[in-house]
Amino acid sequence: MFSMPMSSPEKIVIASRESQLAMWQANHIRNRLLELYPQTDVSILGMTTKGDQILDISLSKIGGKGLFIKELEVALAEGRADIAVHSMKDVPMIVPPGFRLAAITEREDPRDAFVSNDFTNLEALPEGSIVGTSSLRRESQLRARFPHLEIRPLRGNVQTRLRKLDDGEYHAIILAAAGLKRLELGYRISMLLPPELSLPAVGQGALGIECRDDDADMLAWMQPLHHATSAYCVNAERAMSRVLGGSCQVPLGGFAEILEGVLTLRGFVATPDGSKIIADKLCGKPESGERVGEQLAQNLKAHGAEEILAALAD
Numbered sequence: 133m134f135s136m137p138m139s140s141p142e143k144i145v146i147a148s149r150e151s152q153l154a155m156w157q158a159n160h161i162r163n164r165l166l167e168l169y170p171q172t173d174v175s176i177l178g179m180t181t182k183g184d185q186i187l188d189i190s191l192s193k194i195g196g197k198g199l200f201i202k203e204l205e206v207a208l209a210e211g212r213a214d215i216a217v218h219s220m221k222d223v224p225m226i227v228p229p230g231f232r233l234a235a236i237t238e239r240e241d242p243r244d245a246f247v248s249n250d251f252t253n254l255e256a257l258p259e260g261s262i263v264g265t266s267s268l269r270r271e272s273q274l275r276a277r278f279p280h281l282e283i284r285p286l287r288g289n290v291q292t293r294l295r296k297l298d299d300g301e302y303h304a305i306i307l308a309a310a311g312l313k314r315l316e317l318g319y320r321i322s323m324l325l326p327p328e329l330s331l332p333a334v335g336q337g338a339l340g341i342e343c344r345d346d347d348a349d350m351l352a353w354m355q356p357l358h359h360a361t362s363a364y365c366v367n368a369e370r371a372m373s374r375v376l377g378g379s380c381q382v383p384l385g386g387f388a389e390i391l392e393g394v395l396t397l398r399g400f401v402a403t404p405d406g407s408k409i410i411a412d413k414l415c416g417k418p419e420s421g422e423r424v425g426e427q428l429a430q431n432l433k434a435h436g437a438e439e440i441l442a443a444l445a446d
């Protein structure tokens with residue numbers, strides 16, 4: 133795709149959010165770059181984003197995921213940073229003009245995790261148990277399968293969410309396994325939720341490295357971090373979400389995996405209350421993952437997702 137760079141970079145500045153998880157991720161990429169380019173001065177520019185500041189209202193009401201990455205893109209555009217490291221889950225389906233995803237790195241565990249101090253698994257929660265999550269995707273799936281549970285909003289970074297659980301505000305919470313594992317909090321996981329119980333978010337568990345579109349050297353230097361298998365899966369999921377007009381306002385999940393050379397993509401769209409879930413899956417070649425995603429989106433639309441999406445747009 134790109135020609136081999138002639139030299140190694142002198143200096144790379146990584147833009148990152150300042151949450152512990154974002155900093156772990158930026159540091160992880162920094163270490164990998166230092167292995168590749170030991171002579172390079174690699175530093176991290178920590179930034180607070182709008183998404184981090186606004187904690188009191190539902191993110192879906194104030195503009196969604198783009199809020200977590202806009203400031204980082206401004207730093208790239210102004211030359212204050214060379215790359216930005218994102219959770220792919222937080223990257224809008226259409227990367228704005230002037231920027232490009234240079235690499236998608238190897239995926240960590242994509243599953244959701246059930247965390248509770250009192251119960252070892254989701255199925256064991258008694259009637260009326262309070263489960264914390266602010267994700268419409270997690271909420272709709274829980275409501276559909278476990279209508280006897282009470283879902284309450286839960287925001288904040290990973291540590292904040294765990295503290296709210298420990299303070300007794302919830303009987304259980306649902307978080308991404310990837311974030312917990314990265315922060316060495318994997319021991320807090322009571323149960324890893326299989327995709328049948330909680331289909332993960334598009335891109336969950338993968339990291340993306342974003343560059344300026346015209347920075348050919350930087351794009352080339354990032355290529356060794358690209359993980360083809362993870363990227364095929366994430367790009368299939370993103371293509372599906374893009375066609376469905378996926379945003380934070382839409383309860384939607386998408387998860388692809390490659391087994392014995394075949395990519396299988398599963399996806400769903402639901403009403404927020406979980407009363408209706410349109411789910412389907414489609415297989416294809418990993419290299420055609422994006423087309424699999426687009427086709428699955430069309431199939432979901434034809435089977436009722438269109439009406440759900442139209443109602444949500446009102």
Ligand SMILES: NCc1[nH]cc(CCC(=O)O)c1CC(=O)O
Pocket residue numbers: 219220221222306307308309310311335336337338339
């Ligand atoms: N919504 C915020 C967010 N963005 C990425 C992760 C987890 C790490 C990942 O998916 O790579 C989380 C936390 C969570 O959902 O529990």
